[in-house]
Amino acid sequence: MxxxxxxxxxxxxxxxxxxxxxxxxxxxxxxxxxxxxxxxxxxxxxxxxxxxxxxxxxxxxxxxxxxxxxxxxxxxxxxxxxxxxxxxxxxxxxxxxxxxxxxxxxxxxxxxxxxxxxxxxxxxxxxxxxxxxxxxxxxxxxxxxxxxxxxxxxxxxxxxxxxxxxxxxxxxxxxxxxxxxxxxxxxxxxxxxxxxxxxxxxxxxxxxxxxxxxxKYTRKLVTLYGLKKPEKLSGYELVNHNGREFTFSINRTELRSFLNELVNLEFDDLLIRNPSLEESFMEFYAEGVEK
The missing domain is CATH 3.40.50.300 (P-loop containing nucleotide triphosphate hydrolases)
Known part of the structure; x- marks a missing residue:
């Protein structure tokens, strides 16, 4: 060992x-x-x-x-x-x-x-x-x-x-x-x-x-541009909202169901990306020194 x-x-x-x-x-x-x-x-x-x-x-x-x-x-x-x-x-x-x-x-x-x-x-x-x-x-x-x-x-x-x-x-x-x-x-x-x-x-x-x-810590950030009826996605974590631009933090296990929800919604474009280093570790660090 x-x-x-x-x-x-x-x-x-x-x-x-x-x-x-x-x-x-x-x-x-x-x-x-x-x-x-x-x-x-x-x-x-x-x-x-x-x-x-x-x-x-x-x-x-x-x-x-x-x-x-x-x-x-x-x-x-x-x-x-x-x-x-x-x-x-x-x-x-x-x-x-x-x-x-x-x-x-x-x-x-x-x-x-x-x-x-x-x-x-x-x-x-x-x-x-x-x-x-x-x-x-x-x-x-x-x-x-x-x-x-x-x-x-x-x-x-x-x-x-x-x-x-x-x-x-x-x-x-x-x-x-x-x-x-x-x-x-x-x-x-x-x-x-x-x-x-x-x-x-x-x-x-x-x-x-x-x-x-x-x-559970492996997430994607999904930004939807020109999203109409954002309330339809209220079950997912919204981390940024700027006008008609909405960014959601989606757990990997939720990604498929989230994308299925989008089929019935109107939006202009979307961007899916990995979180930055700081964004990735924010959740870990927010939990303090518990081991």
């Missing part, structure tokens, strides 16, 4: 994290969610031994971190939020260099990942786009078949096709029994991948949710 208990970290007088605790079991994907500045990256860096905590404990398997990090280091795969390797090094040279740290790397599996992610190994790292740099980071995190996989905002900079490939790889890892932790601020992504999520607010893990619970 991967266990974090009562993690606390301050940068001088500035808070990193105040109190974060969670446990991840083998074959489980755990999402750490919250807006930027909530403490997700600090938590991940403490778990990896890249930051010293002020208090609390971290265990990866049976090993205390950072004290026994060397015993488990080659079993960890890590993808940072921004991937920056040696700019002048060609990708094929980087892969050869990476094998020095992980003697268990299988050349066939490395080749399989290169082809699956469509990585051009002849290019220098500095020549790659942000998305292609992320591809190399994904490969480096997975190629040694880690038992613990930790990813910080893994889909940042990825196009939808590559996101889908990453989801496929993560699901395969989960099926192998890999323990997976990743941070995100996108609820729809978390809903697709995770078995459980932890919500961080201002350095505190305020809530843990199973997927059946997270679905």
């Amino acid at each position: 991967l266990v974090a208990e009562h993690l606390k970290k301050y940068y001088g007088k500035h808070r990193g994290v105040e109190d974060v605790s969670f446990t991840i079991k083998p074959g489980e994907i755990y999402g750490l969610i919250g807006p930027n500045g909530a403490g997700k990256t600090t938590t991940i860096r403490i778990i990896l031994g890249l930051l010293y905590k002020d208090s609390g404990t971290v265990k990866i398997g049976e090993h205390d971190i950072p004290k026994e990090l060397n015993h488990v280091k080659n079993k960890i795969g890590y993808l940072p939020g921004e991937v920056n390797f040696y700019p002048e090094m060609r990708i094929k040279e980087f892969l050869k260099f990476n094998r020095n740290f992980y003697p268990q790397i299988e050349s066939d599996y490395e080749k399989e990942l290169v082809e699956f992610l469509n990585i051009d190994v002849e290019k220098k790292f500095k020549e790659l786009s942000q998305g292609n740099k992320k591809k190399v980071g994904i490969l480096q995190a997975l190629v040694h078949k880690p038992k613990f996989l930790i990813m910080d905002e893994p889909t940042n900079g990825l196009d939808p096709l590559l996101q889908s490939k990453l989801y496929e790889l993560l699901e395969k890892e989960r099926e192998k029994g890999t323990i997976i932790l990743f941070s995100s601020h996108v609820l729809t992504e978390v809903e697709r991948l995770c078995q459980r999520v932890g919500v961080i607010k201002e350095g505190n893990l305020i809530k843990e949710l199973a997927m059946k619970d997270i679905r």
